[in-house]
Each structure stands twice: as structure tokens, then as C-alpha cells.
Amino acid sequence: MAIIEVRDLGKRYGPKTAVDSVSFEVAEGEIFGILGPNGAGKTTTVECVSGLRTPDQGSVSVLGRPPADVRPAIGVQLQESELPERIRVSEALSLFSSFYPSPADWSERLGLSPHLKAEYGQLSGGLKQRLSIALALIGSPRVAILDELTTGLDPQARRDTWSLIEEVRSAGVTILLVTHFMEEAERLCDRVAVFRDGRIVALDTPSGLVSKVDGATRVRFVPSVALDVALLQVLPEVTAVDLVGEQIVVSGSENLLHAVTSLLARKQIVARQLRVDQVSLDDAYVELTGGSGAEDH
Amino acid sequence: MLKIIEVEARLFVRDRLNSLFSLLFPCLLLLVLGAVPALRTPAPEFGGLRFIDSYVSSLVVVTLVFIGLQRLPAVVATYREKGVLRRLSTTPMHPARLLLGQLVVNFAAAILSVLLTIVVAYVVFGVDLPHHPLGLAAAVVLGGAGTFALGLVIAALAPNARAAGGWATVVFMLLMFFGGVYLPRFMLPSVVQAIGSYTPPGVEALQQAWLGTAPDWRHLAIMGLVSLVAGTVAARTFRWE
Numbered sequence: 001m002a003i004i005e006v007r008d009l010g011k012r013y014g015p016k017t018a019v020d021s022v023s024f025e026v027a028e029g030e031i032f033g034i035l036g037p038n039g040a041g042k043t044t045t046v047e048c049v050s051g052l053r054t055p056d057q058g059s060v061s062v063l064g065r066p067p068a069d070v071r072p073a074i075g076v077q078l079q080e081s082e083l084p085e086r087i088r089v090s091e092a093l094s095l096f097s098s099f100y101p102s103p104a105d106w107s108e109r110l111g112l113s114p115h116l117k118a119e120y121g122q123l124s125g126g127l128k129q130r131l132s133i134a135l136a137l138i139g140s141p142r143v144a145i146l147d148e149l150t151t152g153l154d155p156q157a158r159r160d161t162w163s164l165i166e167e168v169r170s171a172g173v174t175i176l177l178v179t180h181f182m183e184e185a186e187r188l189c190d191r192v193a194v195f196r197d198g199r200i201v202a203l204d205t206p207s208g209l210v211s212k213v214d215g216a217t218r219v220r221f222v223p224s225v226a227l228d229v230a231l232l233q234v235l236p237e238v239t240a241v242d243l244v245g246e247q248i249v250v251s252g253s254e255n256l257l258h259a260v261t262s263l264l265a266r267k268q269i270v271a272r273q274l275r276v277d278q279v280s281l282d283d284a285y286v287e288l289t290g291g292s293g294a295e296d297h
Numbered sequence: 298m299l300k301i302i303e304v305e306a307r308l309f310v311r312d313r314l315n316s317l318f319s320l321l322f323p324c325l326l327l328l329v330l331g332a333v334p335a336l337r338t339p340a341p342e343f344g345g346l347r348f349i350d351s352y353v354s355s356l357v358v359v360t361l362v363f364i365g366l367q368r369l370p371a372v373v374a375t376y377r378e379k380g381v382l383r384r385l386s387t388t389p390m391h392p393a394r395l396l397l398g399q400l401v402v403n404f405a406a407a408i409l410s411v412l413l414t415i416v417v418a419y420v421v422f423g424v425d426l427p428h429h430p431l432g433l434a435a436a437v438v439l440g441g442a443g444t445f446a447l448g449l450v451i452a453a454l455a456p457n458a459r460a461a462g463g464w465a466t467v468v469f470m471l472l473m474f475f476g477g478v479y480l481p482r483f484m485l486p487s488v489v490q491a492i493g494s495y496t497p498p499g500v501e502a503l504q505q506a507w508l509g510t511a512p513d514w515r516h517l518a519i520m521g522l523v524s525l526v527a528g529t530v531a532a533r534t535f536r537w538e
Binding site: 050051052071072074076078080081082083084086087091094095096098099100135139 | 300301304307308311312375376379380381383384386387388389390
């Protein structure tokens with residue numbers, strides 16, 4: 001059952017279209033990632049899902065209702081939203097827990113316990129982030145919306161946060177995760193929507209996204225004797241062959257390596273300096289969003 | 298809601314400099330001025346009263362204007378700028394409750410400060426207790442409401458916390474001037490005195506309720522009107538982010 005349903009969502013700010021005909025569904029218990037460059041409409045989309053903004057077009061429903069009607073069931077962690085400078089961690093926690101019928105205390109799990117007396121303004125970026133996560137989860141939400149969850153955390157804290165998110169999910173919480181870390185999306189997300197210019201350009205599992213990229217596998221080698229490139233080009237697994245100096249770079253589908261090595265074996269050619277590269281989600285992302293500017297489609 | 302007021306009150310007290318200033322400054326000013334013998338001697342300029350008698354209403358002006366224009370708009374604009382209001386918008390609690398909490402705490406502080414001024418004026422300098430307590434209460438509540446509402450208009454319209462601080466300071470200075478804080482009112486031209494009767498928080502009504510017989514209901518009505526108009530403008534134009 002879809003717990004979040006976004007249909008044909010559109011939102012504009014003045015003349016600028018922030019989000020245009022975006023549709024997706026998130027199933028209960030899923031970790032759904034939203035990826036894309038700055039200004040692609042990610043934050044606007046999650047703001048509509050969290051009930052902060054009213055869509056100009058289309059509809060958003062959470063648990064089958066408009067998001068504003070189910071606020072207590074949605075936990076939100078936002079970018080660029082702070083707390084009063086001098087509020088103590090313990091006060092923020094008790095204030096926010098007073099808003100919900102059955103509050104949950106995540107402070108221990110998030111390592112906030114030693115800092116309960118500290119004032120917000122004195123916390124490090126990482127601790128502020130952790131407090132923000134604790135406040136998003138404090139209402140025992142059924143849906144958690146986390147925007148740039150691990151930005152500002154050091155690598156260790158980031159990994160800790162990831163395992164926390166997995167824990168939260170195994171408690172049955174559905175998670176909508178905005179991120180720009182491919183590693184994070186790859187590790188956590190069941191499915192990922194890639195945004196570009198206010199639209200979804202791809203929606204798949206992380207490995208599905210990777211496999212969609214042309215020439216997902218690359219084999220490079222230097223042949224022991226001259227090799228007719230045309231022999232490689234006729235192989236069905238091969239999509240492109242390039243010559244870089246004396247090195248041959250063959251791009252193609254998953255079974256590329258086997259196809260290439262069998263050919264070389266038949267011709268009794270030894271492949272020296274053999275290397276196989278797999279396209280990562282990073283590369284897939286760059287290709288999908290045209291982030292490098294090299295490819296545009 | 299009680300929790301919000303509690304937390305806001307803690308934050309108010311924790312901001313030591315500002316909270317001490319808003320609670321104690323009028324009393325300190327009274328003590329300093331009262332230490333000058335000439336200001337403790339009845340003089341014909343003050344209608345046979347002493348300077349400090351004629352100045353108590355201006356001390357109330359200091360309290361209300363400081364809290365309403367130096368504290369309130371700055372805190373509210375900062376809450377918006379830092380995304381505190383935005384953060385609350387995602388919870389079941391409407392962020393308006395936070396502003397309400399701010400108003401309650403600041404109003405309570407203002408009343409406490411006025412009571413303190415009354416007590417110090419009476420105990421140390423023998424200034425009469427308010428002749429018309431109910432009238433004074435009405436003048437403080439309506440004058441405070443008018444001043445706070447102006448502060449909220451500034452918080453609503455200013456693009457950011459810095460601008461809010463700047464605008465509020467200009468209005469703060471003007472209201473202090475018309476309220477006879479810099480120069481006692483008897484030294485001001487009669488036009489300025491007349492204006493001061495109608496600018497929040499309404500020094501004339503405060504003075505009349507304290508040492509006269511009763512505040513002029515027209516002055517009170519004007520304060521009520523100012524609160525209503527400014528309050529409506531603030532509510533209509535307020536941005537949560």
C-alpha cells in the first residue's frame with residue numbers, strides 16, 4: 001500500500017517553475033531517496049509532502065489524507081531551520097514532545113544525553129544535526145522526511161546515522177530521504193527518484209539506475225599483438241570501442257568482460273594491464289542530471 | 298501551550314542583560330534622578346509637584362517601549378529568520394502559539410516592571426500610589442498592547458532581523474521622545490505634548506491615572522484603536538518564513 005502518493009505535482013514561485021508534473025508513490029516501510037542538483041525541486045517537493053506548502057497543481061496525500069491533516073504522523077527534519085540560540089537541548093526535547101500524543105525519546109540513541117544541558121547556540125554542527133533528527137522522530141511518526149540528513153556530519157557520525165535510519169525503518173517507519181551523497185542513497189534507499197529542473201528524470205532502485213547507463217561496464221587492456229578493433233565492435237555486448245594510445249577501452253553491458261576475454265583467447269592474444277571498471281551510481285547520476293555538462297539529453 | 302510559555306519565560310530570563318534591563322532599568326533611572334535634590338523639590342513647572350512625580354509615567358513608557366520595540370520585534374524576526382517558525386510549522390503545533398507565548402512572557406515582564414516602579418517610587422520617594430488603579434491598569438494594558446502591536450508590525454514587514462532591529466530603534470526613539478523620556482514633558486512644545494498623548498503607550502493617560510483623577514477615556518480609546526489597527530496589519534502581513 002502506498003503511504004505517500006504524489007500525483008502530477010506542480011509548484012511555481014512567481015515566474016519560476018520549481019516543480020513540474022512530479023508523480024511518485026512510496027510504499028509503507030520503504031526508504032525512498034530524492035536525488036538531484038541544487039534547484040532541481042527536491043526541497044520544494046518534500047515541503048509539499050510535509051504540508052509546509054500547498055501545491056499549485058496536482059495532489060499530495062500521506063496516509064490517504066492531505067499532509068496538513070496528518071501532521072502528528074509526519075516527522076520532518078528540515079534544512080536551514082534552527083532553534084532559539086539559548087534553548088537547552090533538554091528544553092527543546094521536552095517542548096517538542098509536548099506537541100505529540102506519544103513522544104519517543106531518541107536522545108540516548110543519538111548520543112545527545114551528555115549534552116542535555118548545553119544551549120543550542122553552543123552545539124557543534126553535528127550535534128545540531130543530531131538534535132534535529134531527534135526532534136523529527138520525537139512524535140513517533142509513521143513517515144519521516146529527512147532533508148540533507150547527514151550534511152555537516154563527519155564520516156563516522158554519518159555512518160552512525162545511517163544505521164540509525166535503518167533501525168528507524170525496521171521499526172516500521174517510512175522514510176523520504178533527500179540527499180546529495182550517492183553513497184548514502186546506494187546504502188540506504190530502496191528506490192531513488194532523480195530530479196532535474198523540477199522533474200523526475202529517473203526512478204528506480206540504485207542498481208537499476210546504474211544498469212540503465214549505456215556502457216555501464218568498461219574493460220581496458222593493452223593487447224600483446226595488434227588487434228583488429230572491428231572484431232570487438234561486432235560483439236553484441238559491446239557498445240563502444242576507443243583507442244587511448246596503445247590501450248583499448250571497450251564499453252558495454254554487464255557480460256562485457258566475458259565476451260572480450262573469450263575473443264582474445266580465441267585469437268590467442270594476451271590482455272596486458274587488464275582493468276575492469278563498473279559505472280557507479282555517481283556516474284549514473286551525473287549522466288542523468290547532466291551534472292558534468294558534457295552530456296545533455 | 299503552558300510548555301511554550303514556560304520555555305519562552307526561561308529563554309527570557311536566560312537573556313540576562315535584556316531581562317534585567319527591562320525589569321530594573323526604569324527603577325534605576327528613578328533612583329538616579331531621585332538622588333538629585335532639585336528633582337525631589339516641588340516646583341511650579343510641575344504644577345506644584347516634584348520632577349520625579351511628573352516623571353513616573355515616562356518611566357512606564359520606558360518599560361513598555363523597550364519591551365515592545367527592542368525585545369519583541371527582534372526575537373520574532375530572529376525566530377523567522379532562523380527558521381524556528383518554519384520548523385514549528387511541521388509539527389501539530391501552529392507557530393502562532395510561539396508568538397502568543399512571546400507576547401504573554403513579555404507582557405508579564407512589563408507588568409512586573411511597572412509594579413516594581415510603583416513600589417520603589419512609593420517606598421523610596423513617597424510618590425503617591427496610583428490614584429486610579431483600574432485606570433492605570435487599563436492605560437498600561439492598552440498602551441502596552443498598542444506598543445507591542447507596533448513591534449509586531451515591524452517584525453512582520455521587516456525583511457530580516459537586522460532591518461527589524463533598525464526600524465524598531467527609530468520608532469523606539471520617537472516614542473521615547475513623545476513620551477517625555479528624554480526631556481520631561483513640561484519642557485516640550487505643546488504640540489509635541491499633544492502628540493505624546495496619542496502615541497503609544499499614551500503617557501498622558503498613564504500620568505492621569507497615576508497622579509490625576511482618572512485617565513481620559515478618549516486617550517484609552519485611541520490606544521485601543523492603535524492596537525486593533527496595528528494588530529490587524531501585523532496579522533495580515535506576517536510571513537512565517
